[in-house]
Amino acid sequence: MENYVVALQKCPLFHGISEQNLSSILRCLGAKVSSYSKKETILAEGTPAKYVGVVLSGAVQIIQDDYFGNRNIVTFIGPSELFGESFACAGVSAIPVSAIASEPAETLLIDCQKITHPCSQGCEFHQQLIHNLLKVMAEKNLIFHQKIAITSKRTTREKLLAYLMLQAQKNHSNTFEIPYSRQELADYLEVERSGLSVVISKLAKEGILETRQKTFKLIKPLPYPTA
């Protein structure tokens, strides 16, 4: 178990819980450590959503087979990251995806009810766990919402500007760094990399922005003060 402490402490579900309390909490939660070889199924499609999973080592893929039987990778989950929590908390009776080990992996599986229902001993950490779980889901929600707000714009230009304006607001500055390379930015905006490059060049020519690598500067053509 000692090997997992590092991964668990980085896991947002256990944030604020000290190392010495960890093992008693895990016992209280009935958490199970399991090992999987590559391609092995961790949670199978069609089964009830019961478990919240934490990747301890290796990596997990969430996959979904479509109507014609084509297998699609929905997400990669790395060490310390959670999976399955939305299905478990929403209480879906049959999960529409499978979780498989994309490489040899170890996971912690926790019955979600054990988190959301306080234990008989009135364990004081449930409070913290519930708070953490709420926070994780709320943050994901905000991230998703933001992404949808941006990618629902119809043109590359609009998507890019919506994204950049948001970054400028967050940084309280018209000069800021983004965490993406061009290819990653294109992926995030759901457009073609080369098309994105064209648009960036065009905006630069129009004097609307300046950029070098991951640094962007928005030049305001409107008389509004910098936020």
Next chain:
Amino acid sequence: MENYVVALQKCPLFHGISEQNLSSILRCLGAKVSSYSKKETILAEGTPAKYVGVVLSGAVQIIQDDYFGNRNIVTFIGPSELFGESFACAGVSAIPVSAIASEPAETLLIDCQKITHPCSQGCEFHQQLIHNLLKVMAEKNLIFHQKIAITSKRTTREKLLAYLMLQAQKNHSNTFEIPYSRQELADYLEVERSGLSVVISKLAKEGILETRQKTFKLIKPLPYPTA
């Protein structure tokens, strides 16, 4: 307060809580009923995210001003619906949006901490409230995730097929009804209505689907080349 019972009972946050318990719970939560005239601000941008709101009557808009000062409507919130819960649960120090009454409205504002932290009297309903809150956010999460999975496809055809295949899976049938008109479907898929019509006609000609109004039937041909 009696006037609000209907709206509150439809609110997912209070699901499973009987009418006779409602008022004591609201007292325990320190819930405040407020009335707003049209355009009045309910929650102001830049303020700490503290409150979960429930619309009792009227309607609320979530608006966000972009970098250039343009006001964008993010969402409409109708009676019995929640707002602000993601910001409150994520604990953001300054909300990036404002909530305003788009028409005369009444809302219930609850300090989110009061929900997530059990009251001193060990009120038995906190359990239920927390469960409900988790469920609301988890369901939103799944809805967002699904929408992103669909709209991240690059062509209208791929988006439409991704959406329809998912509906077929959900209904365990290749014939099913969708909840959207053509215009609404186009909005959901984030494409042009007329373009969507063209694609639907084309798919019908190719013998891949049949449709009449909101009823669709997927005919299983060779799997179409994906991505």
Next chain:
DNA sequence: ACATGTATGTTGAATTTTCAACAGGAGAAT
């Protein structure tokens, strides 16, 4: 039956995006 309004399908032109291919630059390794 008729008029009306709304929803949907169709069309063609303009715009935008994708796609493939290539060119230049920065950095790393040798």
Next chain:
DNA sequence: ATTCTCCTGTTGAAAATTCAACATACATGT
């Protein structure tokens, strides 16, 4: 310095989308 690789910008052609406008179908109410 040289080579190599990765990243980014550019280009032109093909494909897809948007946009405006119109045609048709369907439902509703009179």
